[in-house]
Amino acid sequence: MLNALQHIGAFTLETLSNLGRACIFLFQVMLGIKSTLLRPRLLIRELYSVGVLSLLIIIFSAIFVGMVLSLLGYVTLVDFGAESSLGVLVSLSLVRELGPVLSALLFSGRAGSALTAEIGLMKATEQLASMEMMAVDPVRRIITPRFLAGCISLPLLTVIFMSLGIYAGYLVGSVWLGVDEGSFWSQMQTKVEFGHDVINGIIKSLVFGFVVTWIAVFQGYNAMPTSEGVSRATTNSVVYSALAVLALDFILTAIMFVT
Amino acid sequence: MGPSGTGKTTLLRLIGGQLKPTQGTLSVEGMEIPKLNRKQLYQARRRMGMLFQSGALLTDLSVFENIAFPMREHFKFPESMIRDIVLMKLELVGLRGARDLMPAELSGGMARRVALARAIVLDPVLMMYDEPFTGLDPVTLGTIVSLIKELNQSLGLTSVVVSHDIHETFSIADYVCILSEGKVAAAGSPDELMNSDSPFVQQFVHGKPDGPMPFHFPADDYQRDLMQGADNA
Numbered sequence: 001m002l003n004a005l006q007h008i009g010a011f012t013l014e015t016l017s018n019l020g021r022a023c024i025f026l027f028q029v030m031l032g033i034k035s036t037l038l039r040p041r042l043l044i045r046e047l048y049s050v051g052v053l054s055l056l057i058i059i060f061s062a063i064f065v066g067m068v069l070s071l072l073g074y075v076t077l078v079d080f081g082a083e084s085s086l087g088v089l090v091s092l093s094l095v096r097e098l099g100p101v102l103s104a105l106l107f108s109g110r111a112g113s114a115l116t117a118e119i120g121l122m123k124a125t126e127q128l129a130s131m132e133m134m135a136v137d138p139v140r141r142i143i144t145p146r147f148l149a150g151c152i153s154l155p156l157l158t159v160i161f162m163s164l165g166i167y168a169g170y171l172v173g174s175v176w177l178g179v180d181e182g183s184f185w186s187q188m189q190t191k192v193e194f195g196h197d198v199i200n201g202i203i204k205s206l207v208f209g210f211v212v213t214w215i216a217v218f219q220g221y222n223a224m225p226t227s228e229g230v231s232r233a234t235t236n237s238v239v240y241s242a243l244a245v246l247a248l249d250f251i252l253t254a255i256m257f258v259t
Numbered sequence: 260m261g262p263s264g265t266g267k268t269t270l271l272r273l274i275g276g277q278l279k280p281t282q283g284t285l286s287v288e289g290m291e292i293p294k295l296n297r298k299q300l301y302q303a304r305r306r307m308g309m310l311f312q313s314g315a316l317l318t319d320l321s322v323f324e325n326i327a328f329p330m331r332e333h334f335k336f337p338e339s340m341i342r343d344i345v346l347m348k349l350e351l352v353g354l355r356g357a358r359d360l361m362p363a364e365l366s367g368g369m370a371r372r373v374a375l376a377r378a379i380v381l382d383p384v385l386m387m388y389d390e391p392f393t394g395l396d397p398v399t400l401g402t403i404v405s406l407i408k409e410l411n412q413s414l415g416l417t418s419v420v421v422s423h424d425i426h427e428t429f430s431i432a433d434y435v436c437i438l439s440e441g442k443v444a445a446a447g448s449p450d451e452l453m454n455s456d457s458p459f460v461q462q463f464v465h466g467k468p469d470g471p472m473p474f475h476f477p478a479d480d481y482q483r484d485l486m487q488g489a490d491n492a
Contacts, residue, residue: 122318130315130374133275134329134381135304141332 022218025139029217032137032144042145050111050146051153055160057110058103062161065102066168069093073169074177083173084183088191090169095192095201096257099162101249104208107154108241112216115146116237119220120230128221143217150213151206158205162198200256207248212241260423261438262463262472267421270438271387274419275309276300287385305333308378312390314370316362316377322349323358326377333381348376352406368399372406379410386416392424400427407431425464429453437463439472 036043073089119142122128128138166188173179192198216237223233261267272278273285276292285292290303316325326345330336336344349355352372362370371391378386391403408431411418422428428435429449436446437460445452445460452460462470478484 125318126311126313126315127317129277130309130311130317132277133304133307133309134332134377135301136329136332137301 032140046149066165070169120223154209
């Protein structure tokens with residue numbers, strides 16, 4: 001009994017201490033934003049490796065998710081003669097929920113894990129320490145551009161995910177299954193509000209981008225400088241990001257679409 | 260110098276301000292390193308160079324860009340000036356022809372020489388070397404030893420070399436400190452240490468297995484340990 005209490009206490013203390021360190025780290029990262037913006041070349045390079053290189057997985061996933069959503073939606077709606085609402089179903093699902101959440105999960109698996117591994121390896125091979133000794137702050141030079149790139153990339157990737165998903169849904173619903181093209185788009189136009197649905201979906205992706213990239217760079221920077229440490233940090237990065245995205249999604253959905 | 264785990268690299272990290280001491284004082288060029296704020300510490304580090312054991316080259320930059328890195332970060336030198344300085348430093352370490360190679364294409368010895376060129380690019384007054392002789396082939400080892408000596412003399416540096424390679428270190432050092440368990444166990448010129456009466460120093464400099472410095476990590480009685488395994492079976 002005492003042992004269990006001891007474990008719970010130690011776990012709580014460690015979690016709180018990690019959270020505190022993560023917050024201090026975030027503050028240090030934020031301090032470097034100005035210097036990163038003054039050197040756009042660094043940011044552009046990271047936007048390419050974090051954002052552009054994630055495009056392929058986002059595009060493929062968006063197409064297949066949109067197609068499956070449309071197919072299953074049609075099968076359900078056609079029984080009630082409501083297949084003309086297919087466009088609303090596909091677009092609202094993608095814009096409010098699936099677009100931001102799936103993009104964030106895919107992003108954490110592709111870009112977040114890569115960021116953690118890269119920073120962890122730089123630490124293990126003393127590259128970060130050597131920068132410090134060259135009087136170059138590794139947080140400002142290495143971490144902040146990657147953090148900013150993640151925060152900028154995910155909302156853009158999410159918009160691409162939503163658009164492609166809806167178009168793929170249209171191809172399956174209207175072109176293949178024969179749902180009326182006019183009602184597919186016009187019902188979507190009527191029921192989907194830009195200010196409410198689309199903007200809230202993008203706000204979700206902004207929050208997810210911030211959290212996923214924060215977790216990724218923090219895990220990398222705090223990785224044990226060994227191969228096992230980097231491997232564990234990469235796993236933690238993906239697991240914690242997925243949990244954070246799903247938990248935050250519930251909270252944000254409750255705030256945005258229920259209250 | 261000193262056996263593994265005795266605090267040699269920790270000492271370098273303390274001098275470079277990467278660690279803060281719990282007690283005592285530490286000054287470089289009259290500056291109390293642990294008392295400096297972040298900005299002052301980064302200013303002080305511009306006057307220091309450090310050669311890491313692994314070289315610690317930035318893997319996404321070429322040899323040329325690795326050496327130009329500190330200059331690009333701190334100064335707005337014209338490109339022609341950066342090029343000249345980088346080539347001069349590369350010539351010093353004999354790798355001017357390798358300027359376009361990536362770190363992954365270099366051997367261990369070459370990587371360390373490039374790292375050395377990078378460490379001296381800002382003309383430091385203090386150079387720190389962390390195990391510069393470990394894992395090198397005889398030719399590269401000889402080159403690194405003579406490079407450290409030549410750089411020290413020609414650039415008028417103060418060099419702190421952390422190592423446990425007796426022969427190489429004694430051949431270039433003016434003054435040697437032997438650390439043990441985080442304390443200075445002996446200090447003096449190489450000749451003084453070679454002729455020291457201290458059993459610890461004698462064991463260390465002559466690499467004797469028996470002496471005050473234990474080879475084995477503290478453990479239970481060997482026989483009892485083995486018998487315990489047999490009992491459990």
